Amino acid sequence: METPEDRDVAPDDPALDYAAVDGNAIGGLLIEVFGTEMTTATGICGSCGAVSQVAELAVYQPGLGTVVRCRSCDAVLMAFVRIHDVTCVDLAGLASLT
Amino acid sequence: MEGTAVRGRLTWQTATVASVVDETAKVRTLMLEVPGWPGHQAGQHVDIRLTADDGYQAERAYSIASAPGEPPALTVERLDDGEVSPYLTEDVQPGDQLEVRGPIGGYFVWEPASGGPLMLLAGGSGVVPLRAILRYRSLTGSMVPVRLLYSSRSLEDVIYRSELDALHDGVTVCHALTRSQPPGWTGYARRVDAQMLAEVAWPAAEQPLAYACGPTSFVEAVAAGLVGLGYPAGRVKTERFGATGQ
Numbered sequence: 119m120e121t122p123e124d125r126d127v128a129p130d131d132p133a134l135d136y137a138a139v140d141g142n143a144i145g146g147l148l149i150e151v152f153g154t155e156m157t158t159a160t161g162i163c164g165s166c167g168a169v170s171q172v173a174e175l176a177v178y179q180p181g182l183g184t185v186v187r188c189r190s191c192d193a194v195l196m197a198f199v200r201i202h203d204v205t206c207v208d209l210a211g212l213a214s215l216t
Numbered sequence: 217m218e219g220t221a222v223r224g225r226l227t228w229q230t231a232t233v234a235s236v237v238d239e240t241a242k243v244r245t246l247m248l249e250v251p252g253w254p255g256h257q258a259g260q261h262v263d264i265r266l267t268a269d270d271g272y273q274a275e276r277a278y279s280i281a282s283a284p285g286e287p288p289a290l291t292v293e294r295l296d297d298g299e300v301s302p303y304l305t306e307d308v309q310p311g312d313q314l315e316v317r318g319p320i321g322g323y324f325v326w327e328p329a330s331g332g333p334l335m336l337l338a339g340g341s342g343v344v345p346l347r348a349i350l351r352y353r354s355l356t357g358s359m360v361p362v363r364l365l366y367s368s369r370s371l372e373d374v375i376y377r378s379e380l381d382a383l384h385d386g387v388t389v390c391h392a393l394t395r396s397q398p399p400g401w402t403g404y405a406r407r408v409d410a411q412m413l414a415e416v417a418w419p420a421a422e423q424p425l426a427y428a429c430g431p432t433s434f435v436e437a438v439a440a441g442l443v444g445l446g447y448p449a450g451r452v453k454t455e456r457f458g459a460t461g462q
Contacts, residue, residue, distance in 0.1 A: 145320040146263040149226045157323040173323035
């Protein structure tokens with residue numbers, strides 16, 4: 119799982135940005151977790167207050183799980199890790215998700 | 217909200233490959249039969265899951281290339297270092313089965329009631345969901361005007377080329393060939409930039425609805441460019457495929 123301290127490049131490094139996808143790519147995972155379509159849901163960043171549709175958030179999938187970041191301040195909003203058949207979900211970075 | 221563990225609720229189904237079509241040297245379309253397929257919206261995708269003999273699983277999302285009402289079809293580009301795409305583009309044969317779940321997606325979708333005029337921007341295989349939109353527009357007889365700006369490496373890499381060439385009724389297609397062009401090519405011969413967008417995109421005053429899909433770098437550049445031309449950010453829908461060899 120990726121955290122800001124793990125990276126040795128600046129958050130605005132183009133090479134890192136171009137590896138990211140967006141919330142569309144994890145539509146299936148989100149239905150699995152929340153039981154409903156979530157890419158049009160609105161998330162508010164708990165760090166900077168930026169408002170965004172989930173489809174437009176920055177999504178990184180480094181292999182160990184899925185990390186969803188705020189496009190404005192790069193804070194981690196959601197993190198998902200699958201262990202066997204169970205998905206662990208951390209939404210602590212979000213102020214709200216509606 | 218704190219971390220919590222939940223069970224999966226979206227079900228995987230077994231799809232059978234009915235037929236395959238090689239669109240370009242690296243791109244293949246798979247026509248699928250999915251029992252009980254509920255239908256889909258233009259712009260949605262499915263997840264594909266492959267399981268190796270040792271139990272290793274790989275999942276990928278692929279946009280649905282067909283229109284609502286048509287059987288689901290996927291168009292896959294072979295990535296040289298891909299885990300899944302070489303199998304789907306080279307090994308899969310009619311009769312083979314794939315695990316799929318879907319359709320998925322409620323954001324990057326279009327239906328005639330969504331209106332227009334439509335500004336579609338495709339980078340490489342990003343054309344796939346936009347083609348579903350174009351097919352749906354044709355099937356429904358929608359007269360919403362469309363401009364498609366489609367960036368490819370070369371003419372040989374243009375997917376659905378003859379189908380796009382045949383579109384006339386209110387659809388304008390502009391190609392940008394970024395790496396090589398055929399002799400006598402008079403179209404764009406460079407990557408999409410602000411000047412090209414200014415020449416091709418609907419004026420913001422027409423209140424267009426834009427869909428940009430393709431490699432992340434392409435989508436970021438065109439979305440920023442359209443906003444720079446006055447498109448409201450909420451009228452520019454984006455779907456990023458990640459980094460590719462573009």
